[in-house]
Amino acid sequence: SMSGSNRGYQTTAIGSALDHQVIYGKVRVAGARIYDEATGTDNKYLHRIVAIAGHEIESFDKIYINDSYVNFSDIDADGNLSTVTDADGTTSDRYDDHVKINFHYGSPTQGADTDLIGDSAHWTAAHKLSGIAYMYIRLKYSADVFPNGIPEFTAEVKGKKVYDPRTQTTSWSDNPALCLRDYLTSSYGISEEVASVDDSLVITAADVCDQKNTDAGTIRYTCNGAFTTASTPYDMIYSMLTSMDGSLWYAQGKWRMKPAYWTAPVLDLNEDDLRSNISVSTRHSRRDNFNVVKGT
Numbered sequence: 001s002m003s004g005s006n007r008g009y010q011t012t013a014i015g016s017a018l019d020h021q022v023i024y025g026k027v028r029v030a031g032a033r034i035y036d037e038a039t040g041t042d043n044k045y046l047h048r049i050v051a052i053a054g055h056e057i058e059s060f061d062k063i064y065i066n067d068s069y070v071n072f073s074d075i076d077a078d079g080n081l082s083t084v085t086d087a088d089g090t091t092s093d094r095y096d097d098h099v100k101i102n103f104h105y106g107s108p109t110q111g112a113d114t115d116l117i118g119d120s121a122h123w124t125a126a127h128k129l130s131g132i133a134y135m136y137i138r139l140k141y142s143a144d145v146f147p148n149g150i151p152e153f154t155a156e157v158k159g160k161k162v163y164d165p166r167t168q169t170t171s172w173s174d175n176p177a178l179c180l181r182d183y184l185t186s187s188y189g190i191s192e193e194v195a196s197v198d199d200s201l202v203i204t205a206a207d208v209c210d211q212k213n214t215d216a217g218t219i220r221y222t223c224n225g226a227f228t229t230a231s232t233p234y235d236m237i238y239s240m241l242t243s244m245d246g247s248l249w250y251a252q253g254k255w256r257m258k259p260a261y262w263t264a265p266v267l268d269l270n271e272d273d274l275r276s277n278i279s280v281s282t283r284h285s286r287r288d289n290f291n292v293v294k295g296t
Contacts, residue, residue, distance in 0.1 A: 013032045020132075024226075033048065042141075054106075065099070080096065102116075116138075
């Protein structure tokens with residue numbers, strides 16, 4: 001039911017002032033194209049940078065080139081692709097020597113891409129893109145390999161690392177309670193003070209989300225999705241709460257959350273608690289069945 005900025009970039013976005021993308025859990029996303037340059041004889045090479053997230057991520061797991069994909073393990077240390085799998089399951093090496101991809105995970109201390117520095121007349125060591133996870137893609141021109149022009153690149157990504165008050169560590173997680181806590185305390189969210197979040201309820205909620213279904217062996221609740229900073233906090237909090245069918249409220253100076261799960265009743269109500277006997281009306285007149293009349 002979510003659309004637009006609540007789903008992040010589904011295809012490569014182009015613009016002069018694009019919103020950052022935020023990724024929680026694991027999801028396939030596109031990104032923002034922030035740099036293009038052609039080099040070589042007859043502009044043989046196209047160099048492109050696609051920003052995936054405005055924060056550090058855990059990993060790139062799979063890269064899609066149009067509808068075909070390449071597993072991260074099939075990309076060598078130099079960024080060259082060895083095997084691509086098509087939608088019908090067939091494999092080929094058609095992109096060998098024609099597609100090179102380098103990955104940067106968005107560390108605040110990451111350096112500029114050395115391969116692009118070596119090939120570019122404009123990209124320098126000062127272009128670090130600190131705190132931005134991105135792919136540097138180099139394409140070698142071939143009308144046979146790219147008969148339909150420049151392909152669309154998307155990626156299956158494990159997103160942001162979040163803090164877990166249970167272990168007091170920061171690592172990747174698709175736990176909805178931990179992702180929601182991270183959003184509440186992040187600058188692109190509400191930018192709330194950590195002390196203003198009730199971590200005791202976060203811990204309880206995180207434990208509930210991590211429970212396993214005894215029949216299927218699956219986790220009770222997970223949060224996997226992307227959005228851009230154009231989304232309002234109200235929309236994003238509501239969307240994230242749907243992943244655990246939960247509630248969020250502010251009381252006594254703290255944000256508190258609760259996922260949907262069964263709890264033992266604390267009070268029983270019976271007929272002794274009623275002010276009078278129960279009465280049942282089995283039939284209403286047609287006039288009493290309407291409480292609104294609108295003119296046409």
